Amino acid sequence: MASQIERTGVPTKEQIESTLPGDERRAKGPYAVIECWQEIPCDPCVASCPFGYIAPMKNINDLPKLDQESCTGCGNCIALCPGLAIFIIDETFGGEDEAMIRIPHEFAPLPEKEDIVRALDREGNYVADAEVVRVQKGKSGCTVLHLLIPKKFILDIRAVEPLPMR
Amino acid sequence: MIATPEVLIVGGGPAGLAAARETVGAGCDTVVLDDALEPGGQLVKQTHKFFGSEMEYAGVRGIKIPEILLREVSDSPKLKILLRTTASGYYEDGVVTAIFQDKKVLKFKPKKLIIATGAQEKTILFPNNDMPGVYGAGAVQTLMNVYGVAPGTRGLMIGAGNIGLIVSYQLRQAGIAVAAVVEALDRIGGYWVHASKIARLKIPILTRHTIIEALGEENVTGAIIAQIDDNWLPIPGTEREIECDFICLAVGLSPLSDLFRLAECEMVFVPEFGGDVPLRDTNMETSTKGIYVAGDVGGIEEASSAIIEGALAGISTAFSLGKNIPDYERRNRELRDELVSLRSGPVGEHIRSGIAKCRISAKTEVG
Amino acid sequence: MRIENHPILEFKHGKKVGFTFEGEELSGYEGEPIAAALHDHGVQVLRYSIRHNRPRGFFCAIGHCSSCLMEVDGIPNVRVCTEPLAAGMVVRRQRGKGELR
Numbered sequence: 240m241a242s243q244i245e246r247t248g249v250p251t252k253e254q255i256e257s258t259l260p261g262d263e264r265r266a267k268g269p270y271a272v273i274e275c276w277q278e279i280p281c282d283p284c285v286a287s288c289p290f291g292y293i294a295p296m297k298n299i300n301d302l303p304k305l306d307q308e309s310c311t312g313c314g315n316c317i318a319l320c321p322g323l324a325i326f327i328i329d330e331t332f333g334g335e336d337e338a339m340i341r342i343p344h345e346f347a348p349l350p351e352k353e354d355i356v357r358a359l360d361r362e363g364n365y366v367a368d369a370e371v372v373r374v375q376k377g378k379s380g381c382t383v384l385h386l387l388i389p390k391k392f393i394l395d396i397r398a399v400e401p402l403p404m405r
Numbered sequence: 406m407i408a409t410p411e412v413l414i415v416g417g418g419p420a421g422l423a424a425a426r427e428t429v430g431a432g433c434d435t436v437v438l439d440d441a442l443e444p445g446g447q448l449v450k451q452t453h454k455f456f457g458s459e460m461e462y463a464g465v466r467g468i469k470i471p472e473i474l475l476r477e478v479s480d481s482p483k484l485k486i487l488l489r490t491t492a493s494g495y496y497e498d499g500v501v502t503a504i505f506q507d508k509k510v511l512k513f514k515p516k517k518l519i520i521a522t523g524a525q526e527k528t529i530l531f532p533n534n535d536m537p538g539v540y541g542a543g544a545v546q547t548l549m550n551v552y553g554v555a556p557g558t559r560g561l562m563i564g565a566g567n568i569g570l571i572v573s574y575q576l577r578q579a580g581i582a583v584a585a586v587v588e589a590l591d592r593i594g595g596y597w598v599h600a601s602k603i604a605r606l607k608i609p610i611l612t613r614h615t616i617i618e619a620l621g622e623e624n625v626t627g628a629i630i631a632q633i634d635d636n637w638l639p640i641p642g643t644e645r646e647i648e649c650d651f652i653c654l655a656v657g658l659s660p661l662s663d664l665f666r667l668a669e670c671e672m673v674f675v676p677e678f679g680g681d682v683p684l685r686d687t688n689m690e691t692s693t694k695g696i697y698v699a700g701d702v703g704g705i706e707e708a709s710s711a712i713i714e715g716a717l718a719g720i721s722t723a724f725s726l727g728k729n730i731p732d733y734e735r736r737n738r739e740l741r742d743e744l745v746s747l748r749s750g751p752v753g754e755h756i757r758s759g760i761a762k763c764r765i766s767a768k769t770e771v772g
Numbered sequence: 773m774r775i776e777n778h779p780i781l782e783f784k785h786g787k788k789v790g791f792t793f794e795g796e797e798l799s800g801y802e803g804e805p806i807a808a809a810l811h812d813h814g815v816q817v818l819r820y821s822i823r824h825n826r827p828r829g830f831f832c833a834i835g836h837c838s839s840c841l842m843e844v845d846g847i848p849n850v851r852v853c854t855e856p857l858a859a860g861m862v863v864r865r866q867r868g869k870g871e872l873r
């Protein structure tokens with residue numbers, strides 16, 4: 240029997256929770272989570288980390304190994320992962336019940352700073368409204384959206400509903 | 406008149422261009438023939454960031470790669486690229502014929518021939534599969550990503566391999582709805598990260614489903630799909646109608662290997678590779694001396710491996726022509742090692758099994 | 773229909789030119805495949821098949837499958853998925869094997 244991710248592309252709760260660092264690290268500031276579950280021949284993330292915190296792979300099919308304790312949360316990896324599988328979470332951002340998430344977004348038109356957008360989960364379901372804190376355009380055409388979201392949804396929100404095309 | 410370049414390369418995709426980079430770099434007079442309007446093969450329509458090895462430009466969008474591959478050699482007087490030129494025949498005396506822009510027949514008698522013609526899309530059987538609006542997924546990609554024309558307003562994708570998943574995502578990027586991705590297997594065949602991208606867009610992936618028929622009179626107005634059982638037979642009562650104005654088939658590719666057959670290269674049917682492919686040694690030379698294979702035409706795989714195979718065919722060809730290639734043996738081994746490494750993971754298993762079926766022991770084994 | 777406002781791509785088009793399809797005046801971009809220009813105007817049916825007179829559109833879009841053969845400037849069996857559009861072309865749906873005009 241094929242597993243959930245093999246059938247749907249959606250990871251299980253256990254898989255998702257396994258991407259989080261320890262509480263102490265989470266309280267310190269922004270960190271990357273990598274949602275890469277399959278051994279495929281792919282390695283651009285390794286070179287994307289300016290600090291070398293994603294370990295060089297022995298075999299190009301290896302899963303990425305990120306040193307989350309040292310990760311600075313710079314987010315350079317987000318737009319360079321071909322799988323759009325890397326996100327930055329910052330639980331120290333905003334108020335008590337708020338957090339920031341940075342996600343890759345490849346749709347036009349782009350939202351603008353301070354817009355309220357519909358934040359979606361991994362199955363495309365609406366989770367909450369989110370405020371766009373920053374729109375970081377990359378030269379590769381992959382934009383990174385910085386979103387202010389309710390803290391309780393840091394494990395749920397992973398996309399923004401594309402705006403209708405003009 | 407018969408042209409006599411040292412190297413003739415048929416196909417200007419990643420494999421052919423990588424081969425040309427090496428042969429031209431080593432000083433061989435090289436002609437590349439491609440039947441498309443621009444060089445790059447499958448790459449010209451691929452807007453996504455590439456998977457694979459950083460060394461073969463992974464992370465770069467496919468559309469940028471041809472330009473990068475050609476950069477080093479594009480000014481060389483040794484390189485000639487003929488576009489809209491289809492290689493159409495191979496004769497006993499080693500002459501290759503080609504149709505130039507549908508107007509003129511050209512003849513070539515090269516010292517060495519590298520065939521890198523890529524692959525074409527397969528179809529599957531169902532009523533009305535010939536109706537306008539039933540398209541190859543790659544064709545839809547060409548129409549929307551190269552020419553900026555929408556194939557329709559709402560599509561149905563057949564096949565959840567990498568091509569089906571990627572084209573679904575790209576349709577949505579072009580503002581076109583995707584009703585569902587239908588897959589006969591009990592699991593997604595492509596990379597899970599691609600599936601995750603379309604799951605986040607709420608595009609359903611229906612495993613263990615198939616298309617029963619396309620609906621419409623003159624063109625597609627919908628489709629009937631149904632669930633299938635363990636023997637891949639539709640389960641009665643599970644049929645349902647999907648509203649769509651086009652259907653994309655992403656059900657696999659088959660190698661365009663006719664030229665090898667004309668050249669009487671020994672062929673073998675390899676299911677893992679999508680059809681008939683030529684036997685080849687570790688330097689990519691076929692059973693017919695002087696004829697090399699590279700890329701998807703030797704077995705459906707990926708651009709990373711097509712580039713490496715092209716480079717390997719290129720340096721082997723140049724070396725066999727007596728060109729001076731510094732560090733030839735080391736480079737040859739590095740390229741071969743890279744191929745082994747790319748193919749070493751769980752998703753490379755079918756490639757390894759395919760390769761084992763079409764290997765001939767190297768005639769000029771190196772190092 | 774043309775795709776406007778793509779997140780990744782900027783389409784480079786040739787200059788706008790006129791051509792006729794079944795006697796109707798249409799426009800497209802010079803150098804793009806005739807099939808792309810026709811699709812922009814919603815034309816999917818490119819010919820009728822030889823034996824059963826069934827409608828056919830393009831399938832592979834790279835000049836390999838022969839599904840898209842049309843009559844262009846009086847010449848039948850032109851693969852319009854790869855044939856570049858030029859000003860003033862006369863394009864007709866092909867019926868069966870087509871006719872030399």
Ligand SMILES: Cc1cc2nc3c(=O)[nH]c(=O)nc-3n(C[C@H](O)[C@H](O)[C@H](O)COP(=O)(O)OP(=O)(O)OC[C@H]3O[C@@H](n4cnc5c(N)ncnc54)[C@H](O)[C@@H]3O)c2cc1C
Pocket residue numbers: 415416417418419420421438439440441445446447448451454455456457490491492493521522523524543546567568571572661699700701702706707708709710711834
């Ligand atoms: C939707 C999609 C997504 C993909 N994503 C990835 C990815 O993320 N990473 C990756 O590594 N790979 C990817 N690939 C695979 C990759 O594009 C192919 O494996 C690669 O292009 C194969 O290269 P090639 O040079 O062998 O063949 P092609 O790219 O097919 O080039 C062959 C060329 O030869 C020409 N030709 C054929 N016959 C003749 C003839 N008789 N005369 C003259 N010219 C001829 C063709 O027109 C074509 O231009 C993807 C493919 C598709 C379709």
